[in-house]
Amino acid sequence: MAAERSIARAAFAKINLDLRVRGVRPDGYHELHTTFQSIALADALTFTHAAGPFHIVCDDPRCPTDRRNLVWRAAELVWKAARRRGAPREAIVTIAKRIPMQAGLGGGSSDAAAALRALAVLWGVKLARDRLHRMAAAIGADVPYFLEGGTVRGLDRGDRLVRLADIPRAWVVLVVPGFGVSTKEAFAWWDHDGQAGQAGQARLAMHAARDGQEGKNKSSNDLQAVVARRHPLVTTLVEALEHHGAFQASLSGSGSAVFGLFTRKFEAERAARALAGARRQVLITRTLGRAECRRLAAK
Ligand code: C5P
Numbered sequence: 001m002a003a004e005r006s007i008a009r010a011a012f013a014k015i016n017l018d019l020r021v022r023g024v025r026p027d028g029y030h031e032l033h034t035t036f037q038s039i040a041l042a043d044a045l046t047f048t049h050a051a052g053p054f055h056i057v058c059d060d061p062r063c064p065t066d067r068r069n070l071v072w073r074a075a076e077l078v079w080k081a082a083r084r085r086g087a088p089r090e091a092i093v094t095i096a097k098r099i100p101m102q103a104g105l106g107g108g109s110s111d112a113a114a115a116l117r118a119l120a121v122l123w124g125v126k127l128a129r130d131r132l133h134r135m136a137a138a139i140g141a142d143v144p145y146f147l148e149g150g151t152v153r154g155l156d157r158g159d160r161l162v163r164l165a166d167i168p169r170a171w172v173v174l175v176v177p178g179f180g181v182s183t184k185e186a187f188a189w190w191d192h193d194g195q196a197g198q199a200g201q202a203r204l205a206m207h208a209a210r211d212g213q214e215g216k217n218k219s220s221n222d223l224q225a226v227v228a229r230r231h232p233l234v235t236t237l238v239e240a241l242e243h244h245g246a247f248q249a250s251l252s253g254s255g256s257a258v259f260g261l262f263t264r265k266f267e268a269e270r271a272a273r274a275l276a277g278a279r280r281q282v283l284i285t286r287t288l289g290r291a292e293c294r295r296l297a298a299k
Contacts, residue, residue, distance in 0.1 A: 005049050007118045010042040010297050011110035012149065012288060013099045014142075015172065015252040015259045018220040021190055025157070029141065030187055034154045035164070036106075036145045038288040039172050042296075043111055044096040045071075047118040054079075054088035060097035070112035070139050071095070075119055077135045082125040091122055100281060102180025104253030106146065112139045113146030114297070142253075149297070150290025166289035170261040171268035173246070175237050177256045178279040181227055186254035189226040224251040234258060237275065244271035261287075 014036045022031040054075050056065040066072065071093055079088040093115065099107030113136055120127050127135070136143040141157040153162040219225065219238070228234040234251055237258045241249035245267045246260030262268040272282045288296070 007047045007121060009045045009047070009114040009118050010299065011045055011099075011107070011114040011146070012038050012293055012297065013041045013105040013107055013110060014038055014145065015105065015174075015257075016221060016250075017151075017167070017248070019222055019253065021187075021222040024191065029157045030190070031156065032154060032158045034158055036142070036152045036154055036158075037167065038149045038151075038290070038293040039105075039174075039285050040288050040296075041099055041105070041174070041283065041285045043099050043107055045111060045114050045118070046094045047115070047122050048092045048094075049090060049122055050092045051090065054091050054093075056093045056095065058095040058097055060095075060101075062101060063095065063097050070108045070143070071115040073139050074112045074115035074135075077138065078116060078119040078123060078125060078127075081120070081127060081131070081135070082123045084123070091119060100174075100176040100257060102182060103176050103257035104181065104183075104251065104255045105174075105257055106142055106253065109140050109143045110146040112136070112143050116143075117147070148290070149293035150288070163290070167287060169289070170247075170263065170287050171265050172285045172287060173241060173260045173262065173268050173272050173275070174252075174281075174283040174285065175241070175258050175260075175275050176281040176283070177231070177233055177237070177258075179231060179256055181231070181255040183254040186223050186227055189230065190223060193226050193229065219250050220248065221250045221252075223254050227251055227255045231256065240275055241271060244274050246271065 017035040017037050020033040025031050056069055056071055058065050075088040099105050101107055116135055133144050136147055137159045141159050144159045145152055145154055148161055151164040151167050153164055238249045241260030246262055249260040251258050268284050272284050276282050
């Protein structure tokens with residue numbers, strides 16, 4: 001394979017259209033049933049061949065540029081696959097960070113998936129699809145999804161994937177609160193709230209049945225209730241998005257971002273204006289189909 005000098009890639013974010021936590025696995029991870037959906041919000045990455053040690057440059061000072069960055073882990077795996085010894089060398093990665101961090105939008109994971117593909121080309125190593133998928137899963141549970149893009153069902157840890165047909169295009173209003181949520185912590189909260197949570201759900205169902213409004217208080221995301229318990233703003237934002245016409249609204253992944261889906265652009269714009277606030281970021285974007293996501297990634 002001919003080595004290239006520089007490669008540019010867009011790494012798209014995702015939202016979770018639904019997320020069910022089915023229990024804890026023997027490895028401590030949680031068994032998930034989720035639906036990933038690409039959105040038109042991306043980090044811009046460049047991978048450049050250069051002498052010297054591998055390094056990462058990012059325009060956002062809050063983004064780590066050492067081994068904590070998943071791109072670094074991707075580089076180590078590709079370097080090893082290229083049968084090169086020691087720490088990775090001969091590449092500089094620049095990241096223009098556009099996807100809010102600790103928001104449940106998969107920015108770090110999407111960057112890592114883009115890095116696996118691009119560094120393999122840069123360092124001239126051919127990786128079969130299965131191998132690429134295994135390397136992605138070793139970096140993080142949702143990294144394999146970003147090798148696919150579009151609408152995809154994620155099972156097991158979220159890394160067993162079933163491609164679905166693209167959903168009808170929708171406008172997306174993202175509201176990113178001033179605080180972040182760590183995925184690890186959100187799942188620990190789910191573990192902690194387990195018993196109380198189930199009793200609470202049963203009580204809620206009883207009241208809802210009595211009031212004739214079954215399902216009204218049930219989110220499509222099982223992590224929403226446990227995150228909202230620590231950050232009540234989440235509930236306020238979801239309800240505000242629904243109030244302003246979203247046909248679906250919930251937390252994305254483990255948060256902290258919440259999203260609302262809209263059929264028409266002006267409705268999304270109106271909702272975004274209504275939800276604007278000093279300590280939060282409000283973005284309007286749209287869902288991306290698989291083919292479009294792949295085409296734009298390499299543009
Ligand atoms: O795989 P990743 O490192 O992205 O996951 C971050 C953390 O989220 C894990 O360490 C684990 O605590 C939690 N997690 C989980 N079950 C999943 C995915 C993530 O418990 N299916």
